[in-house]
Amino acid sequence: MPSSRSVTRRRFLGASAAAGAALAGSYLGSSSPGLKAAETKAAPGAETPSRKAVPVIDCHAHLTHHSAANYDQRDRQLIEAADKLGIDRLCCSILTPKKPATAEGFRECNAWLAEAIERLGDRVLGYCYVNPDCGRDALDEIRRCVEDRGFIGVKLYNEHVCTEPIVYPIVELAIELRVPILHHAGHGHHPIPGQPNISDGGHLAELGRRYPEARLICAHVGGGGDWEWTIKALRHAPNVFLDTSGSVVDEGIVDMAAQVLGPDRLLFGCDMSMTAGVGKIRAARLSPEDRQKVLGGNMMRLLQMRG
Amino acid sequence: MIVDTNAYLGHFAFRQLRHNTPDALLELMDAKGIDRAMVSSADAVTYRNTQPANEELAAATKPHRDRLIPFAVVNPFYAGWKDDLAICHDELGVQGLRLYPKWHNYALSDQCCLDLIRQATERGMPISIPIRVADYRQRSWLVDVPDVPLGEIIDLVKACPEARFLLLNGAGYTGSPLGKPDSGLPANYWIEISRLSAVLADEIGQLISRLGPERVVFGSGMPFKYPDPVLVKLEVLDAPPEVKEQIRGTNAAGLLQPLTPTRSASEGGERQAKLANR
Numbered sequence A: 001m002p003s004s005r006s007v008t009r010r011r012f013l014g015a016s017a018a019a020g021a022a023l024a025g026s027y028l029g030s031s032s033p034g035l036k037a038a039e040t041k042a043a044p045g046a047e048t049p050s051r052k053a054v055p056v057i058d059c060h061a062h063l064t065h066h067s068a069a070n071y072d073q074r075d076r077q078l079i080e081a082a083d084k085l086g087i088d089r090l091c092c093s094i095l096t097p098k099k100p101a102t103a104e105g106f107r108e109c110n111a112w113l114a115e116a117i118e119r120l121g122d123r124v125l126g127y128c129y130v131n132p133d134c135g136r137d138a139l140d141e142i143r144r145c146v147e148d149r150g151f152i153g154v155k156l157y158n159e160h161v162c163t164e165p166i167v168y169p170i171v172e173l174a175i176e177l178r179v180p181i182l183h184h185a186g187h188g189h190h191p192i193p194g195q196p197n198i199s200d201g202g203h204l205a206e207l208g209r210r211y212p213e214a215r216l217i218c219a220h221v222g223g224g225g226d227w228e229w230t231i232k233a234l235r236h237a238p239n240v241f242l243d244t245s246g247s248v249v250d251e252g253i254v255d256m257a258a259q260v261l262g263p264d265r266l267l268f269g270c271d272m273s274m275t276a277g278v279g280k281i282r283a284a285r286l287s288p289e290d291r292q293k294v295l296g297g298n299m300m301r302l303l304q305m306r307g
Numbered sequence B: 001m002i003v004d005t006n007a008y009l010g011h012f013a014f015r016q017l018r019h020n021t022p023d024a025l026l027e028l029m030d031a032k033g034i035d036r037a038m039v040s041s042a043d044a045v046t047y048r049n050t051q052p053a054n055e056e057l058a059a060a061t062k063p064h065r066d067r068l069i070p071f072a073v074v075n076p077f078y079a080g081w082k083d084d085l086a087i088c089h090d091e092l093g094v095q096g097l098r099l100y101p102k103w104h105n106y107a108l109s110d111q112c113c114l115d116l117i118r119q120a121t122e123r124g125m126p127i128s129i130p131i132r133v134a135d136y137r138q139r140s141w142l143v144d145v146p147d148v149p150l151g152e153i154i155d156l157v158k159a160c161p162e163a164r165f166l167l168l169n170g171a172g173y174t175g176s177p178l179g180k181p182d183s184g185l186p187a188n189y190w191i192e193i194s195r196l197s198a199v200l201a202d203e204i205g206q207l208i209s210r211l212g213p214e215r216v217v218f219g220s221g222m223p224f225k226y227p228d229p230v231l232v233k234l235e236v237l238d239a240p241p242e243v244k245e246q247i248r249g250t251n252a253a254g255l256l257q258p259l260t261p262t263r264s265a266s267e268g269g270e271r272q273a274k275l276a277n278r
Helices: A004-019 A034-040 A071-085 A103-123 A136-148 A165-177 A201-210 A227-233 A253-261 A274-283 A288-304 B022-032 B051-064 B081-091 B111-122 B150-159 B203-211 B228-236 B241-255 B265-277
Strands: A057-062 A089-093 A124-129 A153-156 A181-183 A216-218 A240-243 B003-009 B036-041 B068-073 B096-098 B127-130 B165-168 B189-192
Touching (some): A071 A089, A071 A103, A153 A165, A201 A216, A201 A240, A274 A288, A274 B228, B003 B165, B003 B241, B022 B051, B051 B081, B111 B127
Parallel strands (some): B096 B127
């Protein structure tokens, strides 16, 4: 039986639907596709009520590990930045600074995240971070976070390539709990320092084929190396979504993703590169309807899987 | 008025660029409210002999000099660079330089590079240096070109106090002497903001406080990059309107004025008059 904390997600989903929800903020929205987006400049924080349809959801964010003395300040700065940029909700995880994460380490991170959700209100939604190496401990933690704490998904990093069998029980549990998995990813043509086990779009497509019921999110196309490679690798993986976050704002990145994958599979994200995340969506040639899907509609569909 | 210090025309060897012709770039600039742009050839990044690319750039921008300001890419380790520089400036009307020391395999401290910078400075040309061309994580398998270390920039600005440097596509300044007021470095460099934050760490705000708003300039990296992210940075930046105006264009426009009288000084004056009237 879910605890009262799980009301967080339900309250969010209910409020969003009832209100016709929030905004496509001035930095993100566009009354017409493509180049005209720049015409929507307005004062910081301004909203455009006529374009309200879905909340703007950053599908990839992080709160600060408590080993940083100023973690609370940094978390509040993130909320302030979201306020400025018209982002309604941030889907966050807290990762351990040292990898691979221990069970104690990720449990601590997830407990802090649960506290932050209480502290910061419904602006923050939580991904449960685990290391697949931890087996039963990882599975128990996911179930606790989703069922008791109202977390909205699972975050996996680079402890294992996602096609390794050790990851399968986690995918199967995410399917059972009806939550998505946000998976760190990147594809470089030179070794990425310190990340020998990084997954890429091809791995995620393969995992998606193995588990067609799973909903997988390939992280930060703007921070994962050759983005053209990644987009092409995901073309035939209909249950893998692509997160637009990352510091790379190469012209055409979102346009190509929308063209190859379709706008229904793109999720707006920043991964802490806030203006990069917002700016590339504003720049992309998307219809108003598709822009709203990317900004929040598609993520809402993932959140509604669990009900 | 917005002056983009970081723009390009032409093709890049490893990725298709759109909006890379004068007409297409001007259309993009119009859509984004960008008035003028300092442009160099993207082809020249990988050409051995860069001068044909400079000549193509000069010809392509000739009908649009009120908006597209040509910058030449010169490799001081390549034969004939002095001739190329003279032709670019004196005959083709090129107003600045872009240097790619890592792509062209020379050191900023090489005597030939210092000679190039001196000769360009004598002609009143600002020297722009892209710290990177593309994110290191997406390099082609064919190349492994590193970013220009900020330490090498520090040595350069000290070695050439008379020159004026535009640092493009860089990051990490707030942790470097380049971003500190008491570093003892000459105030001969300007920092472009396309990779700096305007929220969270707010690196742009920190640089404004430490170096002064006159040392920070707008640049997008178009058409390699979408211009919108840097426009958003300026929009959310917590700074007075007059400071934002300096960053948008006033500072960059000032860099187009020659330091010393040259044969193009009168042209420069006309350009400034046009700028003031825009």
